[in-house]
Amino acid sequence: DHVINRIAAGEVVERPASVVKELVENAIDAGATRVEVATAGGGKSLIRISDNGCGIREPDLALAVERHCTSKLPEDDLSQIGTLGFRGEALASIGSVARLSILSRHAEEPHAWQIAVEGGRRSETVPASHSGGTQIEVRDLFFATPARLKFLRSDRAEATAITEAVKRLALAHPEIRFTLSGSDRTTLDLSAARGESGALERMAQILGAGFRDNAMPIGGEREGVLLSGYAGLPTFNRANSLQQFIFVNGRPLKDPVLAGALRAAYSDVLARDRYPVLALFIDLDPADVDVNVHPAKMEVRFRDPGMIRGLIIGTIRDALAREGF
Numbered sequence: 001d002h003v004i005n006r007i008a009a010g011e012v013v014e015r016p017a018s019v020v021k022e023l024v025e026n027a028i029d030a031g032a033t034r035v036e037v038a039t040a041g042g043g044k045s046l047i048r049i050s051d052n053g054c055g056i057r058e059p060d061l062a063l064a065v066e067r068h069c070t071s072k073l074p075e076d077d078l079s080q081i082g083t084l085g086f087r088g089e090a091l092a093s094i095g096s097v098a099r100l101s102i103l104s105r106h107a108e109e110p111h112a113w114q115i116a117v118e119g120g121r122r123s124e125t126v127p128a129s130h131s132g133g134t135q136i137e138v139r140d141l142f143f144a145t146p147a148r149l150k151f152l153r154s155d156r157a158e159a160t161a162i163t164e165a166v167k168r169l170a171l172a173h174p175e176i177r178f179t180l181s182g183s184d185r186t187t188l189d190l191s192a193a194r195g196e197s198g199a200l201e202r203m204a205q206i207l208g209a210g211f212r213d214n215a216m217p218i219g220g221e222r223e224g225v226l227l228s229g230y231a232g233l234p235t236f237n238r239a240n241s242l243q244q245f246i247f248v249n250g251r252p253l254k255d256p257v258l259a260g261a262l263r264a265a266y267s268d269v270l271a272r273d274r275y276p277v278l279a280l281f282i283d284l285d286p287a288d289v290d291v292n293v294h295p296a297k298m299e300v301r302f303r304d305p306g307m308i309r310g311l312i313i314g315t316i317r318d319a320l321a322r323e324g325f
């Protein structure tokens with residue numbers, strides 16, 4: 001079982017940033033409005049995530065770290081998954097390759113409980129003290145798999161990847177307050193931004209204050225697929241695509257179909273080697289998109305990629321035309 005978990009861990013947990021992604025997604029699924037991420041050594045020596053979500057009941061703590069144990073599977077129809085997690089693999093995988101400790105207090109428990117997993121070996125669940133929500137600590141990532149540890153990049157590079165992961169999640173959830181701190185400094189402090197302007201506020205926090213006045217609102221619909229968000233004017237561009245964020249049903253994606261559509265949408269108004277800054281959201285029936293392609297879940301398979309491409313190109317070109325481009 002330890003071996004299977006370690007193999008699975010290779011797919012779900014590639015680097016510290018993937019641990020941060022999985023744990024923050026769990027906090028979001030738990031309904032948190034506040035998520036704190038602290039790291040040391042680029043996340044290799046420590047990742048600590050605290051949330052004010054629903055917490056985990058005592059009997060569920062031991063289950064949460066078991067492989068394929070998830071509280072999130074819909075009763076009947078797998079295509080109607082509404083949460084970010086559903087595989088029940090993240091905590092088991094992390095526990096198999098690191099020192100994992102979970103401290104949680106569910107509202108209906110008289111006090112908090114704690115459990116630890118080290119290299120796949122689980123401790124007893126013991127009473128603990130914690131005000132509410134869940135705090136998860138991951139120490140010494142890949143200590144149990146030294147070969148994987150060798151593949152990690154410098155602390156600085158891993159810290160940058162963590163920051164990018166938190167930014168992606170924060171863009172999709174402006175209503176949640178996020179903080180990210182390294183061993184010596186606070187690297188992100190994103191206050192919650194609610195209401196109609198919330199999404200644009202959060203984008204300005206992450207993409208730069210200039211985005212507020214240099215972006216076009218995007219709104220389009222085709223066959224029940226919705227496209228929304230903001231796209232930079234052609235003049236608000238970068239030399240790479242790092243400032244392009246696309247979400248499908250709330251999940252951040254790097255997908256060649258979408259990248260190609262963006263390039264085509266701006267092809268008449270922007271040089272080929274420039275990338276407009278943007279944050280776009282595609283929302284569609286979960287049955288029309290397969291997020292099950294890869295456990296890291298950064299790519300998807302659309303049932304009708306041509307239609308998605310057409311929606312993106314058409315909607316952005318309309319917005320550009322309205323702006324006089």
Ligand code: ADP
Nearest residue numbers: 026030064070071085086087088089090091134
């Ligand atoms: P998944 O998210 O796919 O269900 P995970 O391994 O990430 O699998 O988590 C296992 C289970 O642990 C979740 O289904 C959830 O019940 C519980 N859990 C994990 N993190 C949290 C959290 N921060 N708050 C509340 N429950 C959590």
Ligand code: MG
Nearest residue numbers: 022026085090
């Ligand atoms: Mg999860």
